Amino acid sequence: MDTFTFMISILLMMIAVQFNQNWLIFAIVALTILSTRDLGTTVLLIIATLVLLIGKDYLMEYWPVVLFGLIILSVVISGKQKQEPAQYPDMFGGGDMGGIGFGGF
DSSP states (O other), rough: OHHHHHHHHHHHHHHHHHHTOOHHHHHHHHHHHHOOOOOOHHHHHHHHHHHHHHTTOOOTGHHHHHHHHHHHHHHHOOOOOOOOOOOOTTTTTTTTTTTTTTTTT
């Protein structure tokens, strides 16, 4: 999962905590877990949900610190995954197209 999606999920959960909408928190967690492919991010999302639900009365004054802390923790847990470059098909067939292509360039 990318960091931006994780950040949006945490922000939506923080808004739902402020309005005391627990069903919305669990819906956000369920949709985010279903859309992610990383086990570390899933565990971190569950931990973040527990932190927000348990400390909702104490953490609302420090929500920027909590948000950035969770984002940093997400980056550390998921690690830097090496992405392979996209393999695009050769649009010109791999040759000089019988002498009429871009062979002169």
